Amino acid sequence: MKNRRAFIKTASIFGIAMPLASCHSNSNTNNQKSQEGVKPIIISTWEHGLDANKVGFEILKNGGSAIDAVEKGVVVVENDPTNQTVGIGGFPDRDGNVTLDACIMKGDGGCGSVAFLQEIKNPISVARKVMEETPHIMLVGSGAKKFALEQGFKTENLLTEQTKKDYLEWLETENYSPEINIENHDTISTLALDANGKIAGACTTSGAAWKMHGRVGDSPLIGAGLFVDEEAGAAAATGLGEAVIRTAGSAMVVEAMRNGLSPYDACKEVVDRIRKKHATLKDLQVGFVALDMKGNYGAYSIHPGFNYAIGTINGHTLFDAKSMF
Numbered sequence: 108m109k110n111r112r113a114f115i116k117t118a119s120i121f122g123i124a125m126p127l128a129s130c131h132s133n134s135n136t137n138n139q140k141s142q143e144g145v146k147p148i149i150i151s152t153w154e155h156g157l158d159a160n161k162v163g164f165e166i167l168k169n170g171g172s173a174i175d176a177v178e179k180g181v182v183v184v185e186n187d188p189t190n191q192t193v194g195i196g197g198f199p200d201r202d203g204n205v206t207l208d209a210c211i212m213k214g215d216g217g218c219g220s221v222a223f224l225q226e227i228k229n230p231i232s233v234a235r236k237v238m239e240e241t242p243h244i245m246l247v248g249s250g251a252k253k254f255a256l257e258q259g260f261k262t263e264n265l266l267t268e269q270t271k272k273d274y275l276e277w278l279e280t281e282n283y284s285p286e287i288n289i290e291n292h293d294t295i296s297t298l299a300l301d302a303n304g305k306i307a308g309a310c311t312t313s314g315a316a317w318k319m320h321g322r323v324g325d326s327p328l329i330g331a332g333l334f335v336d337e338e339a340g341a342a343a344a345t346g347l348g349e350a351v352i353r354t355a356g357s358a359m360v361v362e363a364m365r366n367g368l369s370p371y372d373a374c375k376e377v378v379d380r381i382r383k384k385h386a387t388l389k390d391l392q393v394g395f396v397a398l399d400m401k402g403n404y405g406a407y408s409i410h411p412g413f414n415y416a417i418g419t420i421n422g423h424t425l426f427d428a429k430s431m432f
């Protein structure tokens with residue numbers, strides 16, 4: 108099921124909400140700590156990560172690059188109109204606009220990002236163009252869209268019949284209140300290590316459902332939603348963006364690996380830190396995935412419900428991340 112709906116409690120002072128738990132009955136639960144991986148390897152957040160990994164791993168298996176694998180992998184999820192958290196079909200903001208955020212990064216520090224991008228369904232590919240075709244790292248809003256059009260991307264309506272219906276329902280029942288009680292909130296982040304030992308990551312989302320118009324989360328921010336450094340590894344986040352930004356989450360996970368922690372321990376250390384900093388936000392959910400340069404991987408979240416997909420020559424598997432609670 109691509110369209111994960113999670114019943115949630117109201118999250119926070121930030122006025123958006125995050126899931127506390129979700130039902131992924133086909134996840135494997137034995138992946139408690141960092142696992143020894145093989146090269147090449149691809150790891151993605153959430154169940155839709157399986158779809159991304161299948162496409163990404165085909166590229167890796169045929170000797171392709173990590174950067175191609177992560178981009179082409181997450182594009183599968185961006186293109187899925189039934190996925191209400193990424194790309195076309197993503198939930199709109201509280202004014203009814205679908206605004207997309209994404210970033211991409213290579214181990215050598217090359218990176219690109221777009222935020223608050225409207226009417227372009229593949230923000231990750233625009234982010235890659237920012238990395239490759241401009242001297243900049245981040246383009247936002249109308250500037251990002253103008254650049255995308257110049258690069259040959261086409262505009263389309265990203266609000267599907269379903270998300271429009273959900274939005275209208277939300278307007279009726281919630282009356283613009285941030286005290287929402289049902290949400291769907293599963294950004295995709297994908298990390299890959301290719302056969303040549305190159306590492307890369309991609310992160311793409313429609314952000315928090317019913318967010319304030321103009322709100323940008325962690326997902327397009329290098330160092331927050333994603334960070335990659337070939338001297339240490341890669342990490343990516345899912346969950347309440349404000350908490351991840353505040354702690355430079357993904358950069359901190361990579362830093363912890365640089366200091367010798369395993370991917371699992373690095374994720375755990377930063378999740379613990381985030382939880383401590385937000386002690387009053389009982390329902391706060393944040394999760395990380397991490398991958399080191401040997402293909403070892405790990406994940407950890409505050410609350411149960413976060414799962415992630417691994418793709419290697421041995422096949423594709425979905426794991427439940429271990430969590431604090």
Ligand code: SD4
Nearest residue numbers: 292294314324345346348
């Ligand atoms: C955001 N971090 O916009 C994203 C949302 C997300 O799982 O990751 N949800 O805050």
